[in-house]
Amino acid sequence: MAQELDCQRCGACCAYFRVSFYWAEADDAPGGTVPAGLTRQVNAQMRCMAGTERQPARCVALDGEVGRGVSCAIYAQRSSTCHDLQPGDEKCLRARAAHGLETPSREAIYVRSGAAPAHPASP
Numbered sequence: 001m002a003q004e005l006d007c008q009r010c011g012a013c014c015a016y017f018r019v020s021f022y023w024a025e026a027d028d029a030p031g032g033t034v035p036a037g038l039t040r041q042v043n044a045q046m047r048c049m050a051g052t053e054r055q056p057a058r059c060v061a062l063d064g065e066v067g068r069g070v071s072c073a074i075y076a077q078r079s080s081t082c083h084d085l086q087p088g089d090e091k092c093l094r095a096r097a098a099h100g101l102e103t104p105s106r107e108a109i110y111v112r113s114g115a116a117p118a119h120p121a122s123p
């Protein structure tokens, strides 16, 4: 039987990886969207979401309690890294395991319709 993954009751990947991306995705560059004030410089080319540069990581834009109820305060402006991580992929399951959350096999996963398939990764 399919098991449900609901990002809005998880948030593990927003509180596990360093969420880094090309610097020009921040809104102090033309066309950038991610609020620059919520980022930290990684190197000349890359920034990351503040709070994910350290361990334990937790993105400054993550509201709520991991594993219970969460939301992203900048959902519409989030980085490509956040877009790319998909519920049920390898990074998702790794982050969930690190938080002690259920990690169903990929064949058994049902991604809840309407849930925000949001989240990030960049080890």
Ligand code: SF4
Residues within 6 Å of the ligand: 005, 006, 007, 008, 010, 011, 012, 013, 014, 085, 086, 087, 088, 091, 092, 093, 095, 096, 117, 118, 119, 120
């Ligand atoms: S992508 Fe996976 S780890 Fe991230 S919030 Fe959704 S279910 Fe949780």
Ligand code: SF4
Residues within 6 Å of the ligand: 013, 014, 019, 049, 059, 060, 061, 062, 063, 071, 072, 073, 074, 075, 078, 079, 082, 118, 119, 120
């Ligand atoms: S989806 Fe939102 S809360 Fe999660 S890492 Fe990205 S910016 Fe942070």
